[in-house]
Amino acid sequence: MGDTAEIIKISVRNLVEFIFRSGDLDNRVGGRREADAMQEGSRIHRKIQKQMGSSYTAEVPLSLTLPICREDIEFLLVVEGRADGIIKEEEAVIIDEIKGMYMDLEYLSEPVPVHKAQAMCYAYIYALQNELEKIGIRMTYCNLETEDKKYFEETLDFADLSQWFERLKEQYAKWALWQIKWGRKRNESIKAMEFPFPYREGQKKLVSDVYLTVLRNKRLFIEAPTGVGKTISTVFPSIKAMGEGLVQKLFYLTAKTITRTVAEETKQLLTEKGLLLKAVTITAKDKICILDKADCNPDSCPRAKGHFDRVNEAVFDLLTSEDDISREKILEYAGKHEVCPFEMCLDTATWADMIICDYNYVFDPNVYLKRFFQNEKKNDYAFLIDEAHNLVDRAREMYSAVLIKEEILQVKRLVKGKDKALEKALDTVNNDLLKLKRECDETKEQENVSDLVLHLMHLMSKYEDFLTEHKDFDGKDEVLSTYMNIRHFLGIYDVYNDKYITYTDYTEQGEFFIKLLCMDPSDNLKTRLDKVKSAVFFSATLLPIRYYMEQLGGREEDYAVYAPSPFDKENRFIAVGRDVSTKYTKRNEKEYRKIIEYIRVFTESRQGNYMVFFPSYQMLNQIEELSRGILDNVTVQGSSMTEEEKEGFLNDFTANPEATRIAFCVMGGIFSEGIDLKHDRLIGAVIVGAGLPMVCGEKELFRKYYQETRSSGFEYAYLYQGMNKVLQSAGRVIRTTEDKGAILLLEERFLDNRYQELFPREWFPYQVVNKDGLKNLIDEFWQSN
Structure with missing residues (x-):
């Protein structure tokens, strides 16, 4: 040979x-x-x-x-x-x-x-x-x-x-x-692939930085303002690297469905230019299931019976018949072979060149795709991690675990009279939690919970016996859900180290809980990142970069790059209102009327669509009420909108609107990132406040921990998260190089150095205004544009 x-x-x-x-x-x-x-x-x-x-x-x-x-x-x-x-x-x-x-x-x-x-x-x-x-x-x-x-x-x-x-x-x-034949065919198409657009300023360097990162097995952190074309600039060079045999599989990881669509569209664009690449998007089980409510067993679902006898054939049929794999194709072939579309999708991913999915499928200890990461060796994979600023909070949450006392009692009620040993084990755990509850009036750190852990392990073994004996009973879903929570709790306790604390507290509904809280997820993320060849983290907002590198498992030798903004500074107006404060002590009607006056002056200067972002629904609703009769055509983001309502809300942002439209939204909410209103579908954004999270027990624990370990308690617990929301919200304006737009920041704290250091380069220079001075400056900007 x-x-x-x-x-x-x-x-x-x-x-x-x-x-x-x-x-x-x-x-x-x-x-x-x-x-x-x-x-x-x-x-x-x-x-x-x-x-x-x-x-x-x-x-x-x-x-x-x-x-x-x-x-x-x-x-x-x-x-x-x-x-x-x-x-x-x-x-x-x-x-x-x-x-x-x-x-x-x-x-x-x-x-x-x-x-x-x-x-x-x-x-x-x-x-x-x-x-x-x-x-x-x-x-x-x-x-x-x-x-x-x-x-x-x-x-x-x-x-x-x-x-x-x-x-x-x-x-x-x-x-x-099949794998070899397909790989050859794919690589030929990659060799012929050209970058599909004329390069924007700085874009060619970005593409080459990503390629070199994969070549050198490094991790790269990219701060890339809107309009740089982050998705194509990371996907294109990674596919090129695949064609050279440098990487075997790409994972495009996102936090939201909307960014997954961008990745799919980018891949589709390259397919239209001749690229052959099998890409699979992993859709949540409940969205692709053939039942109204997923229940994967032969009694509830006809396809579950003998699924594993047929699924390999179904996947082979799909792979050999279709070059382009879409969700529709997976549903079609799953139907043809009578298998579960979700499981078939996961199996197809094993053979795909590119997998587009939520962070969970790679990082979450409960749902990650074990088949890709369970061997000891490093894999020839590359991770492309979109909107990477979201991963810090998501990872802290994934690697934390919580047990609610009331859930244990509820399971005890549901299994009463069915299994004495399980009831007794539930009692023991409930008593442990009761003891902790008696000593806890508010957020309280706990030093040692090893007794509780031993009792939970005993409970798990009785739980297993019960589930083996009882296949179906009333309340099965709740009983299984608590089982999974306990399993997760024990799993997290197993990786518990000095980057964790344990605390007890009460939910808003008054339920008592104990939480293993991950303060710094870098070690947990590294265990997965160390299994792959390279990773590229990118976002429009990764400031300060050292904080994100540290939290996301960056190493000394990893790179950070800043992609310059392709926008002409003449096309945008940025101003900070110097006489506005949203501090809790200053939240009153007088201050709110001042904010309304700023919004009025800002939106009257030119007819068009505007978004105003508030730090909370509470402030949004109070200001909306006071603004009636002063501001016209105000619409408000609902607190739990369906996909249809969200679509409808965005569709009202039409190009060249016949009247000015002002949408009141919440910072950190569904409209503050990931949405793309190009050209004059959005011409201005007002950011009210610094977006700092509410002071609460858990946030104060973060503050204490980071004050002790980094002397930066306020920054780590409040400031960086708040400013990220501000930057994301402001980033809704000016999406393409032709766009023109205005941003108004209403908060005197923005003039403080700690906040200024987190302004992106493209925000300089900016104007400092009061509400009287704003009118002339904004009128002048729109007249010159």
């Missing part, structure tokens, strides 16, 4: 899970399905491995390279992984596969087929490389709470194992062959 033979790598685990899965999709099976999804699993592994004698070697890397020739195409299939343990005794060698679970091991009468297949793969590789005629396999199941163990052992002849592995290789070879 020539030196240039292409290499296809797959982990032992992914290989057996892919080829050997079968049967029904069933959300009612608690234990077995979750057996190896637990983070505690690794703790148990280490513990069992340490207890074994000198004949036991733990974590043994094994790999096998198989030359394959199909349809005149020669390639190498590399199967690799780590055996949990290898036992070498005088007479025999045994491969040990360890699995931790919460379920009572009494319920386990045979090994889970996929686990046995994993052990058999390692056994085959080891026996082949060490010329053994026979080899043993052992599946070690361990209860995570009691640490009871159950073993399943077997001795295999190498000849039988060899036949078994040959069949496995054959089944996978057709997929590997």
